[in-house]
Amino acid sequence: MSAEYPEFRLGTELSTSFTATLTERRGDSVERIPTPARLVDWLALSGFAINSCTAAQLALARELRESIHAAATAIATDDALPESAVRVINDHSIRGRAAAVLTPEGGREWRLSSTSSVEDALGVIAADAIALITGQRDGRWALCASPSCRAAFFDTSRSRTRRWCEMNTCGNRQKKARFVANRRRQPEPARNGSSTS
Numbered sequence: 001m002s003a004e005y006p007e008f009r010l011g012t013e014l015s016t017s018f019t020a021t022l023t024e025r026r027g028d029s030v031e032r033i034p035t036p037a038r039l040v041d042w043l044a045l046s047g048f049a050i051n052s053c054t055a056a057q058l059a060l061a062r063e064l065r066e067s068i069h070a071a072a073t074a075i076a077t078d079d080a081l082p083e084s085a086v087r088v089i090n091d092h093s094i095r096g097r098a099a100a101v102l103t104p105e106g107g108r109e110w111r112l113s114s115t116s117s118v119e120d121a122l123g124v125i126a127a128d129a130i131a132l133i134t135g136q137r138d139g140r141w142a143l144c145a146s147p148s149c150r151a152a153f154f155d156t157s158r159s160r161t162r163r164w165c166e167m168n169t170c171g172n173r174q175k176k177a178r179f180v181a182n183r184r185r186q187p188e189p190a191r192n193g194s195s196t197s
């Protein structure tokens with residue numbers, strides 16, 4: 001089953017949860033949607049009930065993902081938006097035919113067309129990215145401080161000083177690295193063979 005695949009990292013924003021399906025972009029990258037079935041799993045967890053997905057649709061999804069990440073990175077670093085990223089995001093937003101529906105309980109669901117439901121879901125993700133990139137929601141784009149990650153994330157903390165895409169992963173790893181570095185700097189008393197090459 002899917003246990004053999006890397007777990008998902010779902011955040012609070014749809015589009016950044018989506019870009020987080022590829023992690024460690026500047027290191028040994030981890031592809032968290034390696035197969036069409038895994039994209040279906042991810043979409044299900046994100047509120048889109050989809051029966052099937054083709055390899056071509058997975059390729060579309062990854063293209064959208066990288067375009068969102070490129071655009072968000074540009075915003076975070078005050079650069080101009082890459083033209084190709086803008087085009088891909090817009091194409092997906094225009095193509096999607098998902099309809100938001102209100103549930104009797106006051107929740108929101110997505111009604112997807114039966115023929116191209118993956119594209120419909122990608123359209124919703126593209127529209128979510130547009131909302132975040134254009135400042136429709138309260139927050140600030142930033143890049144993760146981890147040098148092997150550098151993920152673009154959306155900081156909604158009150159102080160807007162979040163440094164890592166995720167505290168549980170990148171944040172803790174950086175903290176640990178600093179701890180080890182500090183220990184190395186202090187000469188360790190009375191430990192045989194503690195020097196490392």
Ligand SMILES: [Zn+2]
Pocket residue numbers: 144145146149150151164165166170
């Ligand atoms: Zn990170």
